[in-house]
Amino acid sequence: DISKLAxxxxxxxxxxxxxxxxxxxxxxxxxxxxxxxQRKGGLKGDVQDRLDFIFDxxxxxxxxxxxxxxxxxxxxxxxxxxxxxxxxxxxxxxxDEPTEGLSPLLAKNLINALxxxxxxxxILLVEQNFRTVSKLGDxxxxxxNGKIVHQGNNMDELIADKALVAQYLGxxx
Numbered sequence: 378d379i380s381k382l383a384x385x386x387x388x389x390x391x392x393x394x395x396x397x398x399x400x401x402x403x404x405x406x407x408x409x410x411x412x413x414x415q416r417k418g419g420l421k422g423d424v425q426d427r428l429d430f431i432f433d434x435x436x437x438x439x440x441x442x443x444x445x446x447x448x449x450x451x452x453x454x455x456x457x458x459x460x461x462x463x464x465x466x467x468x469x470x471x472x473d474e475p476t477e478g479l480s481p482l483l484a485k486n487l488i489n490a491l492x493x494x495x496x497x498x499x500i501l502l503v504e505q506n507f508r509t510v511s512k513l514g515d516x517x518x519x520x521x522n523g524k525i526v527h528q529g530n531n532m533d534e535l536i537a538d539k540a541l542v543a544q545y546l547g548x549x550x
Contacts (some may be wrong), residue, residue, distance in 0.1 A: 388416050393462030393498075397474035399454050403447030407438055407457055410446050414461035431460045435489040459490070470500045476509055488513055494524030507546045511536055519545045 379387050402410050411428070432439040435456040441449060446457060455475060462470055475491070476484035488509055491500060495513070504510040510517075511532050519527040519541075526545065529535055535542065 388465070391466065391468040393465060393467035393470045395458050395462050395470065395472040395475065396478055396502075399458040401446045401454055401457050401461070402504060404445060406445055407442050407449075407460075409472060410457055410461060411464050414464040416465050431463055434463075434493060435460055450483075452479045452487070455483075455487060456490070459487070462496075467498055470494065470498050472500060473503045474504070474505060476504065476506055486508060500507075507542065521545060 379390065379392070382390075393402070405413070411431070412424075432487075434450050437449075438460055440457065441453065446454065449457065453548060459472070460474065462472075472491070475487055478488065484506070492500070492513055494500060495515075502513065514532050516530045517528065517532065517535055518525050527541060
């Protein structure tokens, strides 16, 4: 249970957080946003190796590395928010509504990056777009009024249960 821990102790446990509000530092450059995101002892290995990894996931980050974060598009800001969480060796990434407000193309690019990330870290993803998350998720939990009402480990089975999807997720497939 981490609910009573101070933020720095949660971070020290290898848990990264990407809020739905992005919370980037607009007056800082992308480079500065990434550097201030590191925690002491939070990265095993070379910073440049980690930056190269981030640039492979998000090529725009390299192109705009010296630009102020406030000059980025909404999608680029969201990618920066994810990149900040990647500046440490996190075992768990908590990502809240990453595609909210993004164009379909940027949302697709972000989901593709998250698909690669799930190979190196566990991702707990909260996402309102069922079609998007259904392509990414392995295990799922459906909550209703704060209680788990359904869970599983096969997205195809969830997709096939049209009544359940319509009842709790408000979409038709």
